[in-house]
Amino acid sequence: MVRNLDINMLSKKPRLMAVISSAAGLLYVTAAVMQILEFMGIVSLWFLTPDLVTIFVLLVLAAVFLSGVSALRLRQKQAIAYPTAGLLLSALLFLLKLTILLTNALGWVLSFEDWQSWSVVMDIEPTLWTFPIVVVMFAAVFWHSDTTEKMENRVDTHDL
Amino acid sequence: MKSFEDLDVEEALEEPSDYVDPQLILADQRYEIIGDILCEVYEPGEEKWNISDLLDEVFLHRYLGIPVFLVVMWTMFHFTFQVSLVFMAMIEAVFAWISTYTSQIPIPWLASLVTDGVVGGVGFILTFIPPIFLLYLAISVLEDTGYLARAAFVMDRWMTKMGLHGRSFIPLLLGFGCSVAAVLGSRTVEGRSNRLTTILIAPLMSCAGRLPVYVLIAGIFFPSMAGTVVFLLYILGIVMAVIIGFLLKHTALKDEISPLVMELPMYQMPTVHGSFRHMWERGVMFLKRAGTYLLIGSIIIWALSSFGPAGYGVPIADSFIGIMGRYVAPIFAPLGFEWQIVAALIFGLLAKEVVVQSLAIILAVEGQGAIQASLLALMSPVSAFALMVFVLLYIPCIATMAVIKSETGSWKWTIFSFVYQTFLAYFMALAVVSIGGFLFG
Secondary structure (H helix, E strand, O other): OOOEEOHHHHOOOHHHHHHHHHHHHHHHHHHHHHHHHHHOOOOOOOOOOOOHHHHHHHHHHHHHHHHOHHHHHOOOHHHHHHHHHHHHHHHHHHHHHHHHHHHHHHHHHOOOHHHOOOOHHHHOOHHHHHHHHHHHHHHHHHHHHHHHHHHHHHHHHHHO | OOOHHHOOHHHHHHOHHHOOOHHHHHHHHHHHHHHHHHHHHOOOOOOOEEHHHHHHHHHOOOOOHHHHHHHHHHHHHHHHHHHHHHHHHHHHHHHHHHHHHHOOOOOHHHHHHHHHHHHHHHHHHHOOHHHHHHHHHHHHHHHHHOHHHHHHHHHHHHHHHOOOOHHHHHHHHHOOOOHHHHHHHHHHOOOHHHHHHHHHHHHHOOOHHHHHHHHHHHHHHOHHHHHHHHHHHHHHHHHHHHHHHHHHHOOOOOOOOOOOOOOOOOOOOOOHHHHHHHHHHHHHHHHHHHHOHHHHHHHHHHHHHHEEOOEEOOOHHHOHHHHHHHHHHHHHHHHOOOHHHHHHHHHOOOOOHHHHHHHHHHHHHOOOOOHHHHHHHHOOHHHHHHHHHHHHHOOOOHHHHHHHHHHHOOHHHHHHHHHHHHHHHHHHHHHHHHHHHHHHO
């Protein structure tokens, strides 16, 4: 089941998409830098985990989002692939972390020995909280794009 | 070698050695015909992309392709390990409850056989059903989406640079499930030396049978980063396979490299029914093994642990398994493996699951408490990591060796496979202990 996508629908505002992709990329870079600081013991924040692999994962996500920015700025429509793939990977990692959180919660509810000291905060990490932020950013672009189009259509109809 | 422009397909297929790879010619001609037909019947409209085009722009990207592949692989192993933990605890609780009843059987040897042998052995190995099933589920989802074919494509560039055949990656991927399937899958690789190289390196890919060992050891010694440790072991298996393949292709098995020609399927949305059916079909094999020869193996290991030259009930160090383990243990002393670990590794030649099963039985018969505490007392974290590396690299099972013999038709290569893997495992484990000892004291 593969649905054909109208690339024009996705990339009506390539420059706006470039801005949002940059913002998403920078968000992941920031999260990765914070993770590095956490790993080095410079900061200690409850929403970070000192894990090297997570740093690598965040940097890859940042690279995916940022790779398409320059092409989007040049209005190259195929560059929409980068934010799309970035969103997909972010969603995959978010679902992974959410599933782990839920299964850990199950272990805590069943009072298993290894989950006695578990709390939700222990499973909060960047791949979990960055995805909702990125989704909100992209949803705002689509909402803005959709609203603008409707307004333009309304003006056109009124002119007629 | 003639150039592409000078090609005549029929002539080239008759005398392929004078030309570029015949598969390339066929693919080129096939797409030329497809292009001609499309020109006649297709009216280009507004520019449209499908999801496959969009995603391939990134997933097959020259530089992003491999990092994205690593992220996907890490996600798969993290999912397998972390999500399965609670379900493992559930199964463990069920068997702990059963053993409270079986331990009350009035005949001591029968109580020991059922509690330590059957429940402690097969029951313990059954607690690893969740990670094995979840690993198969993750592989099924990746297969069904069409990403695994892309993974082969992405890895091809890297593997070709190392002198390996691009198609080798497909049987190597099968090796994540079962080494026997990986060796059999090497039939698709062209050229004798290419195929032989694939057969010899396929067992280095970490099969599902090794997963219980990683889950147990990583869970005990590296609880906060167990998923990452398991992921690193899988990556180490791939890296070692590539290095050994490179060495073989540049020494004993030199051959011309032929390019990888494969048609990538469109991305698909995996269905719940399809993915779970694939998971069940593969996972049920593990259940059958647990119900048959792992059960028989449990009874044999229990008997060898409970009986010695002096009869039943001897201290485990004087049992047959203790004598055997202590006899071989000095070889493994530099790795920090006690005789119990060595005995489990010997039984692991039958199948990798048996390592965990043997450890559970030996420690239960020895009268140790929980396996976690016993293992923590038996070795250091560095030795524990060395043990996982050893399990990763030494021969997967007797069945794999039998398939290598049947596929190569040669005792020489079968013995070579056994010997090089054993030495590789030993020296890599020794390297881990040496470097780990230097870094962590």
